[in-house]
Each structure stands twice: as C-alpha cells, then as structure tokens.
Amino acid sequence: MKFEAARSSYLDQLRIERGLSSNSISAYARDLGKFEEFLGNSRKDFAKLTPQDLTDFEVSLKSRGLALSSSNRTLSAVKGFYKYACLEFDVVNPTLEIVSAKIARKLPKALSVDEVTRLIESAKREGDPISLRDFAILELLYSSGARVSEIVGVNASDISISKTPDGDVTVLKLRGKGSKERLVPLGKFAVSALEDYFTRTRPALASKNSKSEGALFLNSRGKRLSRQSAWQIVLDAAVATGLEGRVSPHVFRHSYATHLLDGGADIRVVQELLGHSSVTTTQIYTLITIDKVRESYSTAHPRAK
Incomplete structure (x- = not known):
C-alpha cells in the first residue's frame, strides 16, 4: 500500500x-x-x-x-x-522507541478583569448595527469560556432558559472537541448583549440569506460567521485597547477560567464549564492563582524576603 x-x-x-x-x-x-x-x-x-x-x-x-x-x-x-x-x-510500527522531548510548561496568558472589560466595550460603535454583533460575540466569549470555533458554531436554537429554584437561568449549548456537547450558564451582561443583537441586528442580516441554517452569528451576507472573521473581531478589539501582542485566540477562555478560580469556583466545576475531559488539563489554571498568591506574599509580608 x-x-x-x-x-x-x-x-x-x-x-x-x-x-x-x-x-x-x-x-x-x-x-x-x-x-x-x-x-x-x-x-x-x-x-x-x-x-x-x-x-x-x-x-x-x-x-x-x-x-x-x-x-x-x-x-x-x-x-x-x-x-x-x-x-x-499489519505494518510494523517503528515509532515505539520515540519519546517526545519535554518542553517547559507555559502558563496561559490571562488578562485582568479591567482589561477584559475594555476589550469588550471597545466593540461598541455608535450608529453601526454590526457592532452589536461584535459586542455580543466578545461578551459571549468571556461569559461562557468558549473557544472561538465553538462560538461561530452556535445556532440560535442553542440558547435556552433553564428554570431553577433561584430563578430562570439562560443556558448556552456548546459543541467542543470530538463533537462533545456541554451546557454553560450565561451572565446578565452577555444575555443583554445577545438580546440587543437579536432584536436590532440579526433580523436584517438573516433576511439576506434564507440558508443561514439557524446560525446565531451571521456575516454581512447573512451566512454563518467564519472562525477567521470572529478572530479578527478579537484582534480589532485588542488594537483598539492597546492590547495587541497580549491577545491570543484563547485569551477570553484563559481569563474566564482564571477569574472563576480566583473567585473561589471549584476546579471540578471549571473543568465541566471548559469541557476538559480531564481535570489535569484544568489544573494549569491553578498555577496562575498560586503564582499570584506567591507574589502577593513576597510583596506584603515583612519577613518574606
């Protein structure tokens, strides 16, 4: 063969x-x-x-x-x-003796809450209906911890309301790696941004193409927004806020996980929200918070140095 x-x-x-x-x-x-x-x-x-x-x-x-x-x-x-x-x-496997070289573990780059807020707010452009879409995308990335590829794959029908003893919760269905599905709750800022996009921008975009397949986020021709276009929205926000060079495709995802753990969220919950199959993958984010604790200790404690 x-x-x-x-x-x-x-x-x-x-x-x-x-x-x-x-x-x-x-x-x-x-x-x-x-x-x-x-x-x-x-x-x-x-x-x-x-x-x-x-x-x-x-x-x-x-x-x-x-x-x-x-x-x-x-x-x-x-x-x-x-x-x-x-x-x-029935081919003989010659790779059994190969051992991958170890590389230093790099911590994900997480932005501060203020930096994330500035990134999101930068998408607002007075008098531009498309800016409501861009703003909603950035809000959703941070509110859900989703990958950019997952966000563009979301359909309008993937947003639902879940009734709980504490009230109604807006829930988003995401399709991750290996077509694995997970449900994540959305915060009120993301819900508000989505409502504005749904009522003021999406109807006009959807009218341009009857074959949008129910995609949540549409481009100017009414088709599903591409991953490249969504990523460009993030890059444009980085340039607008002076954060270029510090923004990666996963910047909102990394910041989402880090801020949850900083706020006291259980690591197993964060694992489920991120869609990690193993908690070991999620644990890298705990290294960031430990690093912050170490830095605060060395700066504040009189006998740390």
Missing part, C-alpha cells in the same frame, strides 16, 4: 470514528505532509521504516528550525498514524 492511501484512510478514521473537527484534521494532514516529504526525499517506503529512520526524521524536523512543540506535535501525528497502520494494514 502507498503512503497516500494509508494516510487518507487514517484521516477518514479520525474524522468519522473519532469525530475530530475539520481544524484538527487539517493539522494532522499538515504534520503527516512533513513526514511524506521526508519519505520522498529519502526514498523510503513507510511500511519498511526502522526506528533509526524515525530518528533521522526527528533530526530533519529540528534542522528545519521548528519549535519543540511543533516537532512534538508532528511526531505525535506520525505515532498515531503508525498505530493505526499497524492494526489496519
């Missing part, structure tokens, strides 16, 4: 059986593309590779100047491919 056919079969398995998103599939395809290039340059048959060949591939990644995290991700993709090929096509 040729590598191209095996790779295509593997990507189909990731898409259909594991339910990975199109973005994740594209990332796997790019990483396996690097491996395919190596096979072509070295004139190797993927079904007959040795552990030494994989070591040579790892060296070739480093020679390309890739970051350690990028090399590790590519090697992980190749490992997954061979694990699949071993089961499906």
